[in-house]
Amino acid sequence: MQTDPLLVKLDWVFTSSSWTLTFPATFVQTLSRPISDHTPYVMHIGSSIPKSKLFKFENFWVDHAGFLNTVDLPWNSSPYHANAARTLSEKYKQVRAGLKYWSKKLSNLSKLIYNNNWVLLLFDGLEDRRALSRLERAFRTLVKSHLASLLEAKRAYWKQRNTVRWVKFGDENTHFFHTMATISHKRNFIVSLVNADGIIFTEHEQKANLLWAAFKNRLGISESPTMAYNLSDLLTAHDLNGLDDDFSQDEIDTVIKKNLPNSHAPGLDGFNGLFIKKCWSIVKDDFIGYSETFVITI
Numbered sequence: 001m002q003t004d005p006l007l008v009k010l011d012w013v014f015t016s017s018s019w020t021l022t023f024p025a026t027f028v029q030t031l032s033r034p035i036s037d038h039t040p041y042v043m044h045i046g047s048s049i050p051k052s053k054l055f056k057f058e059n060f061w062v063d064h065a066g067f068l069n070t071v072d073l074p075w076n077s078s079p080y081h082a083n084a085a086r087t088l089s090e091k092y093k094q095v096r097a098g099l100k101y102w103s104k105k106l107s108n109l110s111k112l113i114y115n116n117n118w119v120l121l122l123f124d125g126l127e128d129r130r131a132l133s134r135l136e137r138a139f140r141t142l143v144k145s146h147l148a149s150l151l152e153a154k155r156a157y158w159k160q161r162n163t164v165r166w167v168k169f170g171d172e173n174t175h176f177f178h179t180m181a182t183i184s185h186k187r188n189f190i191v192s193l194v195n196a197d198g199i200i201f202t203e204h205e206q207k208a209n210l211l212w213a214a215f216k217n218r219l220g221i222s223e224s225p226t227m228a229y230n231l232s233d234l235l236t237a238h239d240l241n242g243l244d245d246d247f248s249q250d251e252i253d254t255v256i257k258k259n260l261p262n263s264h265a266p267g268l269d270g271f272n273g274l275f276i277k278k279c280w281s282i283v284k285d286d287f288i289g290y291s292e293t294f295v296i297t298i
Helices: 017-022 059-063 067-077 084-105 109-127 134-169 175-187 204-218 249-259 273-278 280-297
Strands: 027-030 041-044
Touching: 059 067, 059 134, 059 273, 067 084, 067 280, 084 280, 109 134, 249 273, 249 280, 273 280
Parallel strands: none
Antiparallel strands: 027 041
16 A cells, blocks of 8 residues: 555464364455555354344444335335224334335345455555556545445444344353353452452452451441431422323433434334434324323323
């Protein structure tokens, strides 16, 4: 990536005979140089990750230009029923079918990332033989920017798959489960304690005795405890007359935009909080109408 690049081969890959016998299908592939002037390598060992058959809303869909139109058309074209809950369920079914059909038309992320890396690899090969022109350098910069956006979408994709994997294999006696349990144990483990004399204790029995002695010294040492602060100053009077009032539009918008988590799905339909936030302008009338009907029915 210089006007007069230094062409020296520094990167090598070594393996052992035991690894080759255990994983004979392992191969190393060179990639393009999107950021650094060093060549990244990816090692393929051969692993399979199970795919869920249920519908799951993908977070990277919201970044595509036609996402809102894909949601708006089936949501507003769904028929209305006398039961508001049935109408809302029917709208979700229509949107789910529309998103499934629309997602099939989207370009595959892995294929797009591969094509961008291939173009960058082509420019890297040209740069090793001659200096790139101004137009070629500008085009390579655009490809790098597009590749960064694709990798961000891929990161969001695998972040959701990590949650699915935990649901599938979290309770099984697998290496993945033991690894997560070990990490949680290390996070909650007290390495050492220091007593009043400055002595450090690392053994389990020593730490347990130190905690037990501190607990006994703190408990029941005073028969007439004194309150260091006034409780009346800490208590604040609240007006509870409006507890039975209907929710206002501003309160509902605040909960949706600020308090609703993005990655959690409130139901079994697969739509998470990010879908509600991005499509709130489309679906809010039906949600508010359903809540008003629910209150009147009760």
